[in-house]
Amino acid sequence: MKAHVPWCAVLGRRHAAGFTLIELLLAIGLLALMSVLAWRGVDGMGQARARLQQHADEVQTLQATLGQWAADLDALVEQPNWNSLQWDGRSLRLLRRSALADGAGLQVVAWARRGVGTEGQWWRWVSPALTTRAELAQAWQQAQAWAQVERQTESPQALATVPLDDWQIFFYRGNAWSNPLSSAGAAVAADNAAAPAPAQSTAQSATLPEGVRLLLKLPEGHSVSGLLTRDWVRPVLGAAS
Numbered sequence: 001m002k003a004h005v006p007w008c009a010v011l012g013r014r015h016a017a018g019f020t021l022i023e024l025l026l027a028i029g030l031l032a033l034m035s036v037l038a039w040r041g042v043d044g045m046g047q048a049r050a051r052l053q054q055h056a057d058e059v060q061t062l063q064a065t066l067g068q069w070a071a072d073l074d075a076l077v078e079q080p081n082w083n084s085l086q087w088d089g090r091s092l093r094l095l096r097r098s099a100l101a102d103g104a105g106l107q108v109v110a111w112a113r114r115g116v117g118t119e120g121q122w123w124r125w126v127s128p129a130l131t132t133r134a135e136l137a138q139a140w141q142q143a144q145a146w147a148q149v150e151r152q153t154e155s156p157q158a159l160a161t162v163p164l165d166d167w168q169i170f171f172y173r174g175n176a177w178s179n180p181l182s183s184a185g186a187a188v189a190a191d192n193a194a195a196p197a198p199a200q201s202t203a204q205s206a207t208l209p210e211g212v213r214l215l216l217k218l219p220e221g222h223s224v225s226g227l228l229t230r231d232w233v234r235p236v237l238g239a240a241s
Contacts, residue, residue, distance in 0.1 A: 058162075058223040065161040066230055068124065072096050072109050073212060073232045079106075082136075085208055087169045087180045091147030093140065098129040105129035106136060110143035113164050114150060122164040122216070125157050165217040172211030172233075180209075210234055 075096035078084050084095040091112035098104040110125040125146050127139035146158065170177045214230040 055223040062162050062224055065122065065124075068161075069111070069214065069230070070232055071099075072111075074235055075099070076208070076234075077106055078208060079136075083207075085212075087171075088144070089181050091144065092169055093143050093147075095136070095140075100129050105131040108136065108139040108143050110147050112147035113167055114147075114160075115164075120164050120166075121160045122162050122167065124159050124161060125155070127157065163219050163222060165219045167217065168215040170213040170215070171209035172213065173207075173209050177211075177213055208234075 072094060076084055077095050077097055079095060082095065086093050091110050093108065093110045096107055096109055098107050107129060108127040112123055112125070113120045114123045115121055125143055127143070130136050130139055146155070169180060171180050211231060211233045214232070216228045216230075218225045218228055220226075
């Protein structure tokens with residue numbers, strides 16, 4: 001008569017014999033697959049975080065740059081026999097109150113696109129605080145000379161802000177936006193583009209626009225790209241309304 005062997009005894013003998021080679025290889029393969037999937041997940045999270053951080057940094061830089069642009073225009077100063085805001089098709093120069101301290105003098109600021117080909121950036125140039133008309137006239141000419149240079153040069157007065165393909169400026173006068181170089185004020189801008197500001201007349205100084213429209217063409221491949229428009233209105237007009 002054949003003896004009956006309990007199933008638990010059979011299972012115990014199989015376990016005592018250990019795993020087969022196929023079982024070990026299968027287990028190792030599964031562990032390797034899980035490791036690869038886990039690494040891809042961690043790597044994907046890291047790349048996503050880096051992209052989000054880059055996006056946040058680029059947006060923050062653009063916001064800060066536009067904030068500085070508006071602050072320069074808000075601090076615009078009108079001087080007798082001086083055109084305090086001038087666009088020559090390449091750069092915008094303006095005369096503003098010093099940002100250093102009240103009563104510290106005036107500053108000349110220039111905004112321009114600099115770079116070769118499509119690798120351009122929007123730059124801001126600013127003079128020290130100035131107190132005499134001779135200093136202002138010299139800084140005004142320096143700002144124009146700086147804006148004419150395509151190559152980026154080291155200067156403590158200049159700062160690169162955001163990548164830029166192209167840009168344009170429009171002035172608001174007579175209830176309409178117009179290009180300063182092709183509107184009624186074009187003759188003033190063209191005739192005095194290279195002349196020192198003190199040589200301009202009081203009538204020309206009174207032609208400051210009621211508003212300024214900024215058009216930036218931002219390059220592809222960045223967090224913010226395409227055409228960006230920013231309008232500015234002279235604060236004195238808003239206060240009077």
